Amino acid sequence: MELxxxxxxxxxxxxxxxxxxxxxxxxxxxxxxxxxxxxxxxxQQLLYFIYKKEGKPEKDxxxxxxxxxxxxxxxxxxxxVLFYEPERYLSNPLDILKVWEGGLxxxxxxxxxxxxxxxxGRKKKPGQSYLQVVDRIxxxxxxxxxxIRIGNYFNSEIIGKPTNSGYGVVFTRYVTEIIENxxxxxxxxxxxxxxxxxxxxxPAIKILIEFKGGGTVDEASAHNYxxxxxTSLFSFNPYIREHIHNEGNLDYGIAPLENGxxxxxxxxxxIPRHPSQLYEAFSCIxxxxxxxxxxxxxxxxxxxxxxLGIFLIVCFGLRxxxxxxxxxxxxxxxxxxxxxxxxxxxxxxxxxxxxxxRSYKNxxxxxxxxx
Numbered sequence: 294m295e296l297x298x299x300x301x302x303x304x305x306x307x308x309x310x311x312x313x314x315x316x317x318x319x320x321x322x323x324x325x326x327x328x329x330x331x332x333x334x335x336x337q338q339l340l341y342f343i344y345k346k347e348g349k350p351e352k353d354x355x356x357x358x359x360x361x362x363x364x365x366x367x368x369x370x371x372x373x374v375l376f377y378e379p380e381r382y383l384s385n386p387l388d389i390l391k392v393w394e395g396g397l398x399x400x401x402x403x404x405x406x407x408x409x410x411x412x413x414g415r416k417k418k419p420g421q422s423y424l425q426v427v428d429r430i431x432x433x434x435x436x437x438x439x440x441i442r443i444g445n446y447f448n449s450e451i452i453g454k455p456t457n458s459g460y461g462v463v464f465t466r467y468v469t470e471i472i473e474n475x476x477x478x479x480x481x482x483x484x485x486x487x488x489x490x491x492x493x494x495x496p497a498i499k500i501l502i503e504f505k506g507g508g509t510v511d512e513a514s515a516h517n518y519x520x521x522x523x524t525s526l527f528s529f530n531p532y533i534r535e536h537i538h539n540e541g542n543l544d545y546g547i548a549p550l551e552n553g554x555x556x557x558x559x560x561x562x563x564i565p566r567h568p569s570q571l572y573e574a575f576s577c578i579x580x581x582x583x584x585x586x587x588x589x590x591x592x593x594x595x596x597x598x599x600x601l602g603i604f605l606i607v608c609f610g611l612r613x614x615x616x617x618x619x620x621x622x623x624x625x626x627x628x629x630x631x632x633x634x635x636x637x638x639x640x641x642x643x644x645x646x647x648x649x650x651r652s653y654k655n656x657x658x659x660x661x662x663x664x
Contacts, residue, residue: 372401
C-alpha cells in the first residue's frame with residue numbers, strides 16, 4: 294500500500310491576528326475572508342473587461358457587483374440555515390446573523406444570485422436581458438467558487454472521506470488548536486513517521502510538542518499531561534478522532550529541545566482524507582477557463598442561456614459526484630440515501646439541461662439576427 298506521498302496539512306486559517314481591544318479573544322484576517330473578497334474584486338474587473346468588449350455601459354458593473362455580493366452572502370447563509378440546520382437557527386434566529394461563525398451553502402448562493410439577477414433584469418436595459426446577464430456572471434462565479442473552495446481548504450472544512458491513495462491529506466489543524474489551547478503547550482507540529490508503519494491502512498505520523506517554558510512544565514507534569522489529557526483526547530474527542538487514529542496507550546518520548554525547552558514526540562497514525570475542497574477548486578478553474586473561451590469566441594452572438602446551462606450542468610453535476618467522496622456536514626444526512634448536497638444539485642442540473650436545450654433550439658434564429 295503506497296502512502297508515502299500523503300500530505301500533512303497544519304496550515305493556519307489566519308494570516309495574522311492581534312488582541313481584540315473590545316472583548317476577550319483575538320481579531321485577525323483569515324485566508325477564507327481574503328479569498329472570498331478577492332473573488333468579488335477580481336470578478337468586478339473581469340466584468341468591466343466583458344462589458345467594454347461588448348460595448349455595454351461599464352457603470353452598470355458597479356450595480357451588478359452590489360447585487361452579487363448581497364445575493365451571495367444572504368443566499369448562501371439562508372441556504373445553510375434552511376437546508377442543513379433549520380432547527381438550530383430557527384430556535385435562535387439572531388444566530389443567523391453570525392456569518393463569521395461559518396455556515397454558507399453554495400446551493401443557496403446559486404439561488405440567491407439567480408433571483409438577484411432577475412431583479413436586476415427587470416430594469417430592461419438594452420442588450421442586458423436576464424439570460425444575457427446571467428451568462429456573463431456565471432463565468433465569474435466559477436472563478437470565485439474556486440477561490441472560496443481554496444479558502445475552505447485553509448479552514449480545514451468540508452473534508453473528504455478517508456482514502457488510501459497517495460494524494461490524501463491528513464488535516465491536523467483541530468489537533469493543533471485543541472492541544473495548544475490546553476495551556477501547557479507552546480507549539481505543535483507534525484512530521485511523517487516510518488513508511489513501513491501502517492496500521493489498518495493509516496500511515497505513521499509524529500506529533501512534535503514544545504511545552505511552555507519558565508518552569509511551567511517539568512518532566513513529571515509532562516508525563517501526566519500526555520498519559521492523561523492527551524490520551525483522553527485521542528480516544529474520545531471527535532474533532533481529533535476524525536484525523537488521528539490511535540488505539541490503546543500513547544506511544545511518546547520526552548526530551549529537552551535545542552532551545553532548552555522541554556519537548557515530546559508522539560508516535561501515532563494519521564487519517565489521510567480526500568482533499569475534496571481542492572477537487573472542486575480545480576474543477577471550477579477549468580470551468581471558468583471553458584466558459585471564458587466560449588464567451589471570447591461568440592460574445593454578442595452568444596445564444597442566451599448557453600453559458601448558464603453549461604455552468605449548472607458541469608458545476609452541480611460534479612458537485613453531485615464529489616459528494617460521494619465527502620463527509621456529511623450534518624448528522625441527519627447519514628440517514629439519507631443521498632446527502633443534502635446531492636439532493637439540491639439534482640434540480641439545478643436538470644434546470645441546466647433545460648436551459649441549454651432551449652439555448653440550442655433558439656440558436657439558428659439568433660445567428661441570423663447577428664448576420
